Amino acid sequence: MNLGTFLILLVVVAVVGLVIRGMVKDKRAGKSSCGGDCSHCGSVCHAPKKTQK
Structure with a gap:
């Protein structure tokens, strides 16, 4: 491998x-490239978090 x-x-x-x-x-920092539009999402969309009772 040469220097260049x-x-x-x-x-x-x-x-x-x-x-x-x-x-x-x-x-x-909580920044994301997700626009929140799951109909155009190329990956698994984030479901709302369930609250425990």
Whole structure:
């Protein structure tokens, strides 16, 4: 592996790490990309939490 390839790999790994870090921080802060419209949701929608009696 030459120096140019290594530097590009390092930059790509750094960018991916920053993206993942941002997603984790947003998740912990309660931010979400979910728009609340389950009819257009590509994954499992969140059901309302049930309260225990």
